[in-house]
Amino acid sequence: MTPTTPSTDIEVAQKAMVLVGLEPLTSFTDQTDEALVMNTIYEDILQDCLGQNNWNFALGQKTLSRLTDAPVDRWDAAYALPTNPAVMQVQTVTINDVPQKYDIYEKYVYINAQVDDVVVLNYIFRPETQYFPPTFTLWLIYRLTSVLALSVTRKADVADSFTKLAEQQFRRAKARDSQQVTTQAVRLSRYHRARLGAGIYQVIEGTTTS
Structure with missing residues (x-):
């Protein structure tokens, strides 16, 4: 039987447990x-794992909704962060593709912007497991296996072996992920997106800057 890449959290966990x-x-x-x-x-x-690299499969982009009430101090406006999918880490906040200074308080982005400005958020989110690339999934499995080996089976040598495998797989996953975009610097645009699933977007960008 040909091995298949896990497509659910349970399947990922099962693979890690079997390995140890x-x-x-x-x-x-x-x-x-x-x-x-x-x-x-x-x-x-x-x-x-998701926070250790700007994974293309976990990058999202959305136009933000401006709050009616202005902030008390420092900033002109506040915008609500997306909730579905939720934001794990903010990459940039832009107006007309120009990165802006901002602060994040609670679930809001505070920024200097005019009422008619289109404010766009580029961010990392937690995709559904079925959308993980196989190289990333294997890295996650090795990470989990290392912890299980140390905390459940109490085998430090096995844990160390899987830690080393995880480090190697992380490099492979990053290399494979980087092949999905041009090797030049990418300028994100909210108009260049391909829908991969319910609420999940990946930037497919053809515009570059030198």
Whole structure:
């Protein structure tokens, strides 16, 4: 049987558990020590992985909605951050493709902008697992396996081996991800997007700057 790339969080967790010699869970709420550990660490490790690189598959772009009330101090206007998908990390806030200075307080972006300005947010979000590239998924699996080996099976040598594999796979995942865009600097435009799924967008940009 040809191995398949996991397409759900449970399948990713199961792959990691099998690699370290554990019985795969059926649910994150299974009443086992390994399921408890996996339920505790899974999303934290995934978000850490997403935050370590500007992954093209996790980049989003949206026009922001301006709040009616102006900020009390410092900034001209406040804009609501997207909630679906939620923003993990802000990359840039632009007006007419020009990056702007901004602050983030609670769930709002504070910026100096006129009422008729179109304010665009470029950000990292948490995609659905089925949209992870195989190279990224394998890196995540190795990261999870390393933690399981140390915290559940108490095998430091196995944990160290998977940590090294994870480091190598991270480099492969970054290299593969970088091949999806031009090698020149990319200037993002809200008009160049391809819809990959419900609420998920990836920038497909042909305009570059030297």
